[in-house]
Amino acid sequence: MDTSTLITGQFDDYITERERSFLDKVSAFCRTEIDPHTARWEEEERLPREIFEKAGQNGLVGIAMPEKYGGQGLSLTAFALAIRELGKHDPAVALDLAAQNTLGVGHIVAFASEDQIQRYAVPQITGEWIGAWALTEPNAGSDTNGMETVATPKDDGNWEITGHKMFITQGRTADVLVVMATTGTTPKRRKEISAFIVEKSQVEGIRKIPTYGMRASETSEIRLNNAKAELLGERGRGQAQALELLDKGRIGVAAMAAGIAQASLDIALRFSLERHQFGRQIADFQSIQNKLADCAMELDAADMLILKAAAMQDRGMKTIKESAVAKLYSSEAATRICNRAMQICAGRGYSRDMAIERFLRDAKICEIGEGTSEIQRIVISRNILKEAKAALEAE
DSSP states (O other): OOGGGGGTTTTGGGSOHHHHHHHHHHHHHIIIIITTTHHHHHHHTOOOHHHHHHHHHTTOSSTTSOGGGTOOOOOHHHHHHHHHHHHHHOHHHHHHHHHIIIIIIHHHHHHSOHHHIIIIIHHHHTTSSOEEEEOOBTTBSSOGGGOOOEEEEOTTSOEEEEEEEEEEETTTTOSEEEEEEEEEEOTTSSEEEEEEEEEGGGOEEEEEOOOSSOTTSOEEEEEEEEEEEEEESSTTOHHHHHHHHHHHHHHHHHHHHHHHHHHHHHHHHHHHHHOEETTEEGGGSHHHHHHHHHHHHHHHHHHHHHHHHHHHHHTTOOOHHHHHHHHHHHHHHHHHHHHHHHHHHHHHHHSTTSTHHHHHHHHGGGGTTTSOHHHHHHHHHHHHHHHHHHHHHHO
16 A cells, blocks of 8 residues: 555645646656665765756756746745655755755845856756855854854955855755855944855865764855855845745745655554554554544644745745744644654654654754744744734724
8 A cells, every 4th residue: 555645636726737747757756766765875874966966957956946047937836845745755855955946046046146147056957066055153043143254355356255154955065055154244233144156166064964864965064264255146135135035945844844744644554554453453543543633634734834835925925924834833743743653653663674763853853954943933923923013003
């Protein structure tokens, strides 16, 4: 029994026929190019460059990017469902491609000059290059005022950057990076943040950070020493650009979490129907049924929140709150679903013979990356209080 067939077509009402065809292609790509290698990539703690080349060649980089740049020109909803599908098969691949789509390529296409797009985004979209996005530092993450990386203008119109970045997805292997750096002080006496494009030759790779989950993904620590850089967009607009991109990126993280949860639930469903104890399949026991019901309920809720945020983005609406809600709920639900799935599968689920233990480890990053759950709660509360205040003032 293939439990994945239980969800076939459930999202058809939210996408076009062309997008449905593309998602079928993504599913086939996962089965042929990812599934046979996932266990080895996890053991080796690395993803081969070839998988990103093939992903680009199959349209998995630049999913929502304009066709004139080689992208698929699809909706953010289709992007989210593609990342969800990738998350079911290999969360590490899903993580890297989600980051490259919304941040690496997304930042350049959204804010760079036409010349920069042609030179730095198009090679990523085709799969020739790998991209990365570097914001986090030892003392800076969501609080960018702790940023210590500094960019200095040069006489030729370019810049030089010196600083230390960490937790950068594909930071050491990327051919081009979007790097956030300080360029002065704002009128409110906060650090002015600008975005820059930096080529691989200017980056010193320090190490691959050992992580609890997503072990095949390269989580890097890097250093820049007087690295030559090009300003990306308007000076001082880096933080505003980043926040706009993160509204899309958080939808991608939520979708990846939903994919991980779906894969774990599929395993638990199969196991509960095949495993027999006390003369009955364990699916007959109410305690197991309750766990499965909770998993299905939370996964459906996560999917609806993701689709809501993505649909709003596709209509050109701001989704500061909606993206945060989708990411917060989906990521925490994924951890709960994976944990229940492991409990259902008991000792076998805890062993490395099943993928659930890896999915449980991989799910945790969804509660941390692109803004922790604590940050999402701050974002949500600020927005609902702002809405409530505006409603009171309008009375």
